[in-house]
Amino acid sequence: MDDKQAMHAMSIDDAYHVERTLARGPSGVTELVSIDGNGPFVRKKIPSPLAQRNVWAVLSACQSNRLPRVEATYELPDRFVIVYDYVPGSTLAQIVEENGRLAPNVAVQLIDQICEAVQELHQHGVIHRDITPANIILARDGAHLIDFGIARVWSASSNRSRDTTALGTYGFASPEQYGFAKTDARSDVFSLGRLLGFMLTGVYPDASDYEQRLADDAAVPARLRTVIGYACAFEPSKRPQSVQEFRQALFSQSNPPMPNASSANPPSPSTTNDVTSASRLFRRLHLSKRAIVLWSIVGAALVVAAIAGGIVLAGQLGIIGSATSPDSSTQSSSQSTDKADGGHSSNGSGTDNANGTGGVVGTDGADGDNQDTVTDNPLKIVESGWSADQQGYVHYAFALRNTSKTQQVQYPQITITGRAKDGSIVFSQTQALNMAFPNQTVYDAGQAGEGTAPETVDFTVLNPDTYNVAKAQGTAAFPISGISKIDNRDGGTTFNGEVRAVADGFKPSDGQQIKISLVLRNAQNAIIYGDIAFVDWPGNGRSTPFSITVYDLPKYVSYDLYAQIW
Structure with missing residues (x-):
């Protein structure tokens, strides 16, 4: 970028008025902004080496209302900037934490709306790889999918045997995100199955009582439990091969043969602690803790009202690191006598x-x-x-x-x-x-x-x-x-x-x-x-x-x- 281009980009950047900073971390800065009285919008400034420009370019072409609508992108000398629409409200994680599990009809309606967003992404060659309760916004028109920090452009013809590194949120990330194979559309199908299980049980998939709650016929209808097992099979070839197939299984009157819903658990990420609180939204394996930047209100099947700065729920909101062995050319650097604190x-x-x-x-x-x-x-x-x-x-x-x-x-x-x-x-x-x-x-x-x-x-x-x-x-x-x-x-x-x-x-x-x-x-x-x-x-x-x-x-x-x- 030459000086003229830099000055032009900075003039665009200065035209936005920052209402407040929503998040700041290693993956960049997220702000709530307005311009010429229009907005608010969300503006993300991502360090240039971390920017997934191709993903955001593809996202701009997506037509689903359940995905962020990209308003503008531009380059600064050391940052890639995206401006997209803002949706006020609460995350699915917050809703379930505050109110418990969702009624089956509500959970099915929401997961179908999320499928709509994911299917649109897949049709444009992008896999999300981090479909979690923290990344679902519930607005007046239903569910919205956010946070594309580890999304990537995917091609069925790719010959890579696996992905670069282990990424995702434990409990929702597919086994292939831990190095077993390359990720593809079926990886997102796995996450959709886990997300449905979370909504029906009210606890995270790595919680000690998740399987017990999933087996409770009073909370989880047998047909939905079977669909979850189908989507969460360890082997990708045993899952629905597309989001469309998952949706068909979701609404089918017959149950496809499939493994038990618990059979797809990847290796533990190293902790013996169970996670049952939705406040622990991040269990990452790599560049972790990207802040959630959009808050939303449950609508459509879930009706909420913002009162005195709080969110009051009404309506139908629920009734109730591994690797392959190296070759002989292992290489290493020199060492120091320094020891870290706690080593x-x-x-x-x-x-x-x-x-x-x-x-x-x-x-x-x-x-x-x-x-x-x-x-x-x-x-x-x-x-x-x-x-x-x-x-x-x-x-x-x-x-x-x-x-x-x-x-x-x-x-x-x-x-x-x-x-x-x-x-x-x-x-x-x-x-x-x-x-x-x-x-x-x-x-x-x-x-x-x-x-x-x-x-x-x-x-x-x-x-x-x-x-x-x-x-x-x-x-x-x-x-x-x-x-x-x-x-x-x-x-x-x-x-x-x-x-x-x-x-x-x-x-x-x-x-x-x-x-x-x-x-x-x-x-x-x-x-x-x-x-x-x-x-x-x-x-x-x-x-x-x-x-x-x-x-x-x-x-x-x-x-x-x-x-x-x-």
Whole structure:
């Protein structure tokens, strides 16, 4: 973008009046705006490396009233901006949390409306991949589907065996979103089935009593329970092959043969805690906690009225990280003597992979003349490493240190870039953390790539935005104890432990979580693999257990477990 284009884009941006900021996080800023007395509209400013421009372009062509109506898109020097219509009200998650399960006729009407939105997306080649109660808006004209943060353009002819990384909300994400296969339209069908189960039972699919409630004939008609089992089959070929087939099963008078509704549960994401409260809306496996930006009112089958700033319900509202084993060319970076707060180490049972070679440790990023970022970046990468599995996907971990003695950095971002032997870029993606407290070293991990193994991987710290750097108002540490490693009969390995939350002046938000990072090392103590898990905040001074189950690990001699705020 040249200076003239930048000035033109900024003039467009300045024409909007910001009514209020709805959300701010690693995936961008969401605002309620108006222009020339028109609105309100929702404006999302997404960091350029994270923007799914093709998805938003396709969304602009969609005709369903149950999808956001895109009013405008434009580019800023470092942001991609979308402006779309605003729908006031409450999320489906809020409605069920406040009022309990929905009557079957109401649930069926809502799921059919959501199917209308998803079917329109699929006809335009987009899969949503995050159909959850938090992403459903209930308005006077019925249900609306929002949040396209992990949506992607999909093609039935794609030859990819699986997707880049594990994404989605646990309980609603399909098994293939955990690395079992590539995602396609049937992945959204799985989520629709889980969403219907949530509405009929009033609890999340990973709650301890979900199956019991689903089996209750008084709450869930047998035919609907069968349809849920059909949609939620573990194997995609056993599900309805399209949203249209799912809708046909929903309204059919006959029951198709299918597995039990509980048979499609993917591996646990590492926590033994059950989730029964709708306030815990986010159980992500990667760039998590994208804020919900639209609120809505239940209409059509669900009638509500806004009174004194609250929402009063009336009408018919309910009566009542795993991977494939790497090849011998596992590569890893140099290591540091720094240890993260809350880290715990142990010897592993594997042997050293002697064929590993040194990767490139990234340096601080720069954003040129952008005055919205700090010029003296306090963030440093002190350790990093990775390995590529047989399918070419990269499993990495890194340590990020905040060298400031007084400043905390919120939403620090690291760009992970894989390069071929000739130096060309194989992949590049940005990983965001939640917080780096003063003098804290944070370990994070994940999966990257598009299925082509790189020769080297660079880890580069981006300069944080000025508004994300501030004097620390408190700190939090997470010591880990009681660790153990169990080799399972199915070939997996489970790493267990207990993490304690120690907050000093730090006030956790509602739904606060702790992110656990597993780091594997070779005989040279270099990182060769990483994976992650999440647990709910147990309360200050309290502990909570966790487990991380992984499969087909590279050979290693020791492992570390670290924890950070999420």
